[in-house]
Amino acid sequence: MAIKNKYKGNGFQSHENQNSSLSKEILVGLYRDMLRIRRIEEAIESRYHEDEMKSPIHLVMGHEAISVGSCSTLKIDDLIYCGHRTHGHYLAKGGSLKGMLSELYCRANGCSGSRGGSMHLLDKSVGMAGSSAIVAGAIPIATGAALSFQLKQQDRVSVAYLGDAATEEGACWEAVNFAALKKLPVIFFCENNFFSVCSPLEVRQPPNVEIYRKAEGFGLPAVQIDGTNILDVYDSTQEAVARARKGDGPTFIEALTYRWRGHGGAGDDSASGYRDPEEVQHWEQYCPVDGFYDYLIKMNLYSKAEKDLAEKEIKEEIEEAFDFAISSPNPQEIDLYTHVYSQ
Amino acid sequence: MAIKNKYKGNGFQSHENQNSSLSKEILVGLYRDMLRIRRIEEAIESRYHEDEMKSPIHLVMGHEAISVGSCSTLKIDDLIYCGHRTHGHYLAKGGSLKGMLSELYCRANGCSGSRGGSMHLLDKSVGMAGSSAIVAGAIPIATGAALSFQLKQQDRVSVAYLGDAATEEGACWEAVNFAALKKLPVIFFCENNFFSVCSPLEVRQPPNVEIYRKAEGFGLPAVQIDGTNILDVYDSTQEAVARARKGDGPTFIEALTYRWRGHGGAGDDSASGYRDPEEVQHWEQYCPVDGFYDYLIKMNLYSKAEKDLAEKEIKEEIEEAFDFAISSPNPQEIDLYTHVYSQ
Amino acid sequence: MPWAEALLASKSNELPCSQEGRVLSYVDALNEAMALALGLDPNVIVLGQGVNDPKGMFGVTTDLHKKFGVERVFDTPLSEEGLFGVCTGAAMNGIRPVYLHNRPDFLLLAFNQIVSHSSKFHYMDNGETNVPLVAWAAIGRGWGSGAQHSQAIQGLLLGVPGLKIIMPSTPYDAKGLMLTAIADNNPVLIFEHRWCMRNKGVVPEGIYKVPIGEGVYRRKGTDLTIVGTSHSIELATQAVDQLNDTGITADVIDLRTIKPLDEKIILESVQKTGKILIVDTGWEMGGVCAEIGCLVAEKAFSYLKAPVRRIGLPDVPSPAGFTLEQFYYPNEENFSQVIKEMVEKT
Amino acid sequence: MPWAEALLASKSNELPCSQEGRVLSYVDALNEAMALALGLDPNVIVLGQGVNDPKGMFGVTTDLHKKFGVERVFDTPLSEEGLFGVCTGAAMNGIRPVYLHNRPDFLLLAFNQIVSHSSKFHYMDNGETNVPLVAWAAIGRGWGSGAQHSQAIQGLLLGVPGLKIIMPSTPYDAKGLMLTAIADNNPVLIFEHRWCMRNKGVVPEGIYKVPIGEGVYRRKGTDLTIVGTSHSIELATQAVDQLNDTGITADVIDLRTIKPLDEKIILESVQKTGKILIVDTGWEMGGVCAEIGCLVAEKAFSYLKAPVRRIGLPDVPSPAGFTLEQFYYPNEENFSQVIKEMVEKT
Numbered sequence A, B: 001m002a003i004k005n006k007y008k009g010n011g012f013q014s015h016e017n018q019n020s021s022l023s024k025e026i027l028v029g030l031y032r033d034m035l036r037i038r039r040i041e042e043a044i045e046s047r048y049h050e051d052e053m054k055s056p057i058h059l060v061m062g063h064e065a066i067s068v069g070s071c072s073t074l075k076i077d078d079l080i081y082c083g084h085r086t087h088g089h090y091l092a093k094g095g096s097l098k099g100m101l102s103e104l105y106c107r108a109n110g111c112s113g114s115r116g117g118s119m120h121l122l123d124k125s126v127g128m129a130g131s132s133a134i135v136a137g138a139i140p141i142a143t144g145a146a147l148s149f150q151l152k153q154q155d156r157v158s159v160a161y162l163g164d165a166a167t168e169e170g171a172c173w174e175a176v177n178f179a180a181l182k183k184l185p186v187i188f189f190c191e192n193n194f195f196s197v198c199s200p201l202e203v204r205q206p207p208n209v210e211i212y213r214k215a216e217g218f219g220l221p222a223v224q225i226d227g228t229n230i231l232d233v234y235d236s237t238q239e240a241v242a243r244a245r246k247g248d249g250p251t252f253i254e255a256l257t258y259r260w261r262g263h264g265g266a267g268d269d270s271a272s273g274y275r276d277p278e279e280v281q282h283w284e285q286y287c288p289v290d291g292f293y294d295y296l297i298k299m300n301l302y303s304k305a306e307k308d309l310a311e312k313e314i315k316e317e318i319e320e321a322f323d324f325a326i327s328s329p330n331p332q333e334i335d336l337y338t339h340v341y342s343q
Numbered sequence C, D: 001m002p003w004a005e006a007l008l009a010s011k012s013n014e015l016p017c018s019q020e021g022r023v024l025s026y027v028d029a030l031n032e033a034m035a036l037a038l039g040l041d042p043n044v045i046v047l048g049q050g051v052n053d054p055k056g057m058f059g060v061t062t063d064l065h066k067k068f069g070v071e072r073v074f075d076t077p078l079s080e081e082g083l084f085g086v087c088t089g090a091a092m093n094g095i096r097p098v099y100l101h102n103r104p105d106f107l108l109l110a111f112n113q114i115v116s117h118s119s120k121f122h123y124m125d126n127g128e129t130n131v132p133l134v135a136w137a138a139i140g141r142g143w144g145s146g147a148q149h150s151q152a153i154q155g156l157l158l159g160v161p162g163l164k165i166i167m168p169s170t171p172y173d174a175k176g177l178m179l180t181a182i183a184d185n186n187p188v189l190i191f192e193h194r195w196c197m198r199n200k201g202v203v204p205e206g207i208y209k210v211p212i213g214e215g216v217y218r219r220k221g222t223d224l225t226i227v228g229t230s231h232s233i234e235l236a237t238q239a240v241d242q243l244n245d246t247g248i249t250a251d252v253i254d255l256r257t258i259k260p261l262d263e264k265i266i267l268e269s270v271q272k273t274g275k276i277l278i279v280d281t282g283w284e285m286g287g288v289c290a291e292i293g294c295l296v297a298e299k300a301f302s303y304l305k306a307p308v309r310r311i312g313l314p315d316v317p318s319p320a321g322f323t324l325e326q327f328y329y330p331n332e333e334n335f336s337q338v339i340k341e342m343v344e345k346t
């Protein structure tokens, strides 16, 4: 089985000897945020077999540069909306780790009160505004948020994260058309990882069709980028955000990336046969986290000692958050019946 | 109010002094078929105030070149599927006039037994296979018909007629993607008349967006043509049909045209203010029927006398069909309950 | 929230529907409600296919865009699913959209957003998100509307938690319930009936509130209870009035809302009469009639003196043709017939 | 039609569900049904998201593509609305699609095609068009499926004319009804329940037909009638068996199909027991329970000795968390409790 989905980006080679216009502080922050997400995912994965997180999980390993690179260009009152693969965006936007883990452990103090589960993480205090487990379901909703900003003349932007498969849902294009028509401050951020569960892109969309070109046909500025390269993600999102803030309307970003783990649950499932384990290994060479670390080291912006410290801090934070979640109370029967209607 | 929708075609000027590769017989047949549809629509319109055709009507005046030009390239066992504006396609594909008028008069022997009405005309004996009053509803259905041809290895083509507004429904693009993916023998024929009921295109789709370019983004050969020029319609449909028969998959055709009458019912409703009456007059200059007549005359392919004869024959046919419909029996109560389920 | 404050500040609550006062058409009553809401709260928007065209959605939205601008009263692409989601997202962020549709049939395209999103965010988001939106549609009937343009789909949505569903019959209620719906912090569906939209009636000026979830007696009587909404309860009332001479009297209850359902008024009346006829503009099977029939058999069984009856549509798609329609839709005579049978059989 | 002929030719009709014979898992029974249908009729196709991936739609479609080729057993883009329409169009032209979905929730995206197209063409086209298609989905439950991945939406579709809706509970019925559904010339929806899919049972080899619209007795008794389908009737049967010691016996009727509804078996049993408990995996309000409760109050009123009861889901979205789920879903104990109450109160 050949490597079907050719890697189209350059990893960090494209920035290898190139100074970024971003400050050292920001660059190191980007790295630390990616590292944190990676470690959190690893921790969740390592404990998932205990069967205490009674929630489906959709790990984001391989996608970290997208979450962190894009969310870093947003302000706290800019809003993001996600699909089922929420962990990375939730954390990158500043969502509470304790709230997330409590949610995975089905606790009363979970970030959505144990009503939502891992596919409905939200933390409205930081602009992680909602998610939908229905593929493409949140795209029109993010568009509606942008409409509210426009109507209220607020200087805010909303982002809809979507997978490659979400572009097969008609509602995606309905939302894109409306956003372009009204010049809404929304960014459609497509994480093209070439798979929908176990179905490769080629059984769902014709060969030689590029997703971002569809968006272009609908009248949007659209771009295809290397989703494992956080600086590319940062730059293109920043451009889109600027466009939105200027009133010039929406942008469609297609970031090529790869999911290292199975669609849901812990571990890689390539052995089942739907994708070549070599393909996974191929993509792992372009680790968004490690690749950026190498870059920072090469550019003399970071050191091994600093990384070790970060690892230590992150480890402590994660342990504390797990302890918090596990020792948190379960919901009560009465909780079932609240919030069906709003007053 | 300026003429907003610039006329992009050339009427028959593009063929003015140009010989068509089609035989005289075919050319005259095309003209006669258009003339017949025009006269039928006029007859319906002139009697609609009698309130005996208790059915919504959506007249096709201005669109005749599309119905006739495209259906003429099809074989009897090729199938067409329509939306609400069915009259022209039904007649052009060879549907029974008596069956159609009986349907409009709600008679038991209407082409859909008085269950369908004007928005559900069908005549399966000639490949007018169905229609949907839900905008874009028939697009996936026509695509499914093409899938059946492919699975059964039949040398047949299906056509989905759709309006400009139908391209705002997500299901349209879901069907287009699937057809391109599977290389199905289907033609998506978009009649862009710049309006959805009273809503002009510019309040529904962004400026400078061309519908056929959207289709291109989805991986289809797509073309924009002058929908008032029957030779352009014929040629581009024939090309699409040939592509489909060769197994090369679907084509998207966008034909620019204009509806002379109100969205539904009899008469022009421009006076109500949603479009400029001058705009209607402007388009009437490019009458698909008269323009083609002038061309035929100029090319010495037809004569006034032949036209007079055609008019006479058509008039007689129409009168007979109206008499037939009006004197046909109404359905019975028992008819209500049949065909809910198929045996 | 300017809206809620203004509503509370306005002294009027449930106004009695007196027979005196200004007479307005049903359509104008709706138009007035929207104009008041738009005037009161800058977050209210009105959208839908053709809301600002000369036809103005049967007249319901006529000229609103002239008064309040096309930013707030605007036409939309077709995209029913996408636009319902857009309204939901806007509502989650402080806008109060009123999204109008010619026909409920078109809402079928948006079921994913209605059933799995709009009505569920408040719950899924642990009460942190509100979705104050109104979706409005007019049930079609007659003139060949046919199977795809005349569906009364309220029964399909009755089970969906988190939704409110309103079906008014009078201009008074149409206006009052529209105002209440716009002020409500939940997704509210309003199903009008094209034939009710011909009605005229007394409609107070200014803001008043008709509560969601409360029915009213249109007639008081002793022989049986008739409950329903919209055009069906109108027909039932006419049938009862025509039977006056025969001495038959009935409680006729216009529920006005089908979700939440006013169980109290239904059970109270059945307790008195012991017989119930349930009427609805939708299919009998699995619809509003079924819910109420079951409810009564559960909670008022000991008072029931006769089988419950329902009058809705048969398990058949709407035919397009005029003659078939006459057989399809129950008329006043069918109503009278059933009422007489129910009263006679004791 | 090769299909119909083959079916008629096969001597088997309704086989009795004996306790002897080959034991198969529910999932394998479904797989076998599809394999038989694919083998019998070249016009049968099986499609859906991931039907030919290693997971094979919970195993239901595993390896079918290897036997019958990826032209006939194929993966699809998401596009639920579009693909439902594609299936409808193919079915209108002689193909017999079996379109599988992980979850009924995803069918909400296709309601326009299901409600306004697939189920209506035969009628709108005056009987000239058939739509022999099967849409299949498995109701989710547990492990945080939550509000958008666990909806039992059968109640939303019960009213739609022209549809057939099947909800099996045993491997025997799952296979037999799948075969019948594929042979049927109408759009048929099959709602499985993820928890029934764990079952094993006796399943005959080869083709046999379980009729659509006919229920069966799972237990016979005298104290009350319990009707329902799928996982609910399974739970009810267990509850009744556990109550054996107390001397309580019940007619337990597995309807297997909810549309068309087997009125005869329901009314026959209620006539005997005078009491009915209706169970369903969906919401109580406006759903299957409501229809059957109303039906009995209409047509078996004089036999009823006690209020009808229903056990379904409360008017609340499914919560995601484990603890809340325990409160949300009725369990065997809830069933026993209600049964005991119904028997005791006379």
Ligand SMILES: Cc1ncc(C[n+]2csc(CCOP(=O)(O)OP(=O)(O)O)c2C)c(N)n1
Pocket (backbone or CB within 6 Å): A084, A085, A133, A134, A135, A162, A163, A164, A165, A166, A191, A193, A195, A196, A197, A263, D049, D078, D080, D102, D106, D109
């Ligand atoms: C409407 C709908 N159809 C199907 C599913 C089942 N499903 C859940 S996640 C998923 C894969 C989506 O793939 P993609 O959008 O590319 O996101 P990824 O998982 O690759 O991040 C599918 C098909 C769903 N949740 N919603």
Ligand SMILES: Cc1ncc(C[n+]2csc(CCOP(=O)(O)OP(=O)(O)O)c2C)c(N)n1
Pocket (backbone or CB within 6 Å): B084, B085, B133, B134, B135, B162, B163, B164, B165, B166, B191, B193, B195, B196, B197, B263, C049, C078, C080, C102, C106, C109
């Ligand atoms: C899903 C849906 N939404 C709205 C309507 C109401 N409607 C009927 S025809 C029509 C206009 C459609 O315009 P277009 O597709 O451009 O066709 P045209 O009438 O111009 O030929 C509309 C909006 C409908 N029938 N179906």
Ligand SMILES: [Mg+2]
Pocket (backbone or CB within 6 Å): A163, A164, A165, A191, A192, A193, A194, A195, A196, A197
């Ligand atoms: Mg993907």
Ligand SMILES: [Mg+2]
Pocket (backbone or CB within 6 Å): B163, B164, B165, B191, B192, B193, B194, B195, B196, B197
């Ligand atoms: Mg148009």
